[in-house]
Amino acid sequence: MTAAPLLEVRDLEVVFDTRQGPLRALDKVSMSIAPGEILGVVGESGAGKSLTGTAIIGLLDPPGRIAGGSILLEGQRIDNLPAEAMRRLRGAKIGAIFQDPLTSLHPMISVGDQLVETIRTHLPLSATEARARALELLREVGIPAAETRIDHYPHQFSGGMRQRVVIALALAGEPKLIVADEPTTALDVSIQAQITTLLKRLCREHGAAVMLVTHDMGVIAETADRVAVMYAGRVVETGPVEAVTRAPRHPYTQGLMASIPSMQTREAELRQIDGAMPRLNAMPPGCAFHPRCPVVEERCRSSVPRLEATPHAAACWKVAPEALS
């Protein structure tokens, strides 16, 4: 963890300009990932977790725009790069894996040709060398009989196999950072485990940093090294995965963990967080969680708590500052 972070996001703000005025979708989001580390970003739908990933790979669509803060990859700012420079960076240094493996692949081009195209865009290889590399990548992501499968089309693959192809595509340019947005959500549990195990292995072998965006705390607990919990466009808690799942500090994370039904015992009633996450156009003042918070006090209604600068940090007025260790 002492290594310089590969990716550093500082006080990132993303704003959507609408006719009713600007909507702040991300508010001072900060996170960093070291080489070879998997950072899990978890939150409910609309918390801004996918938006953070989209902003990092530079695929934010208007009316969304980065209104403040900075994104640094290997110490260089990438949030203000021109579109063409960003396009070359994507694939070469940043690989992306999306939720739906069917829409991430071109349905009328064989997977081999898609891989060869990506490889030759980013690496100076001949067609034959690129094909050999494509075959190697397919073997690496665990596609059986890769020699024949390379000429097949996406519809001939099952969901889990397609997601492996998408991972192979993301790895084609040997990126330093992989942004994986809900890579296992569309898959069955038994296939999901295969894909997370594969991601972990590739992360270790390639020394790539992985940002794993998901709503599934279970996937995070099994895969990530560190986790950032997002709520209503802000990071509310971040820390090592063991610490956050076993001893969550922010009331939202505590509620989230308690509302997951246990596999070991059967409780009479699940602990629930009443209400729902506020909409962007109706953000409460102060801490965004205060209308649902069980330990709310006066200060929470007026001023926004900052995220602490400790390894296991929470953004909450009620949490005692972590003891210095």
Place this chain on the structure above:
Amino acid sequence: MSETPAITVTGATCHFDVSPPWLDRVLRRAPRRILRAVEDVNFTVPSGKTFSVVGESGCGKSTLARMMVGLQPPTAGSISFGTVTRADGTIVPPRVQMIFQDPYASLNPRWRVGDIIAEPIRELKLMTDEVQIAARIAELLKTVGLSPADARRFPHEFSGGQRQRISIARALATEADILVCDEPTSALDVSVQAQILNLMRRLQQQFGLTYLFISHNLSVVRHMSDEIAIMYLGRFVETGPADEIFAQPRHPYTRLLLDTIPNVEAPNRARQPMAGEVPSPIAPPPGCPFHPRCGIATARCREDRPMLRQEKARALACHEA
């Protein structure tokens, strides 16, 4: 009422004919192709209990749910319901309702919530007086944790969890006795999922509802069920009381499923993911359908399909376990 089970399913089977068109079949001499979605499924559910069916996509659990509510006629076998005694003393067949997975697709976007809930009341002629119906809608909305004023609003004004509450209110409007729930929370966020699961448990106690619960999420099933059945390629491979199966899973598929579930209680656990994928139900492997993925398969498993054997409260279809 307590003697006869609420639901009795005997040898329920559902096949789909997925053959190519007739002329193609003749010209290419292609055989008929039958997709065996559900094969010889038997179970009973006592009144007021929850029976859950767990399995991966394509195992036939949704087809089973559709057969229960009559949206899909079974190819063979029978599904019967026990009679119930209404408050006025009449003995009638139970009302069966379904709660669907996607609350964004199961509510008519052009209807007000009040009309959505009133439709089954008007259709079944449970009440004819509009004032009475309005009062009933208000009562139902309060039962599921919404406000009576919400009856004037449209579905798009509600979040996923609130929409699922409206679906539940619509099902309750018929004074339903049996609810078939096909993945009722899988489209919801986990904090909202807890709200809906708590609501469903509370309603079950309040109205004595019988649930048939379909899910792929084992921890949700653990929380909700009295009895569970694990389904693989159209057949039950293990059934029994939920507590016993979770404490001591016996079928290799059940064991692998339990081992594969990401568990927040054991972060960064090293695990052995299940190899392979679910085979096609059009051409299931011979013998035990699970043998290509099974760690303890023997020569016998490759030829001879194990039958579901009953042992006390549990049943198991495996030669080796």
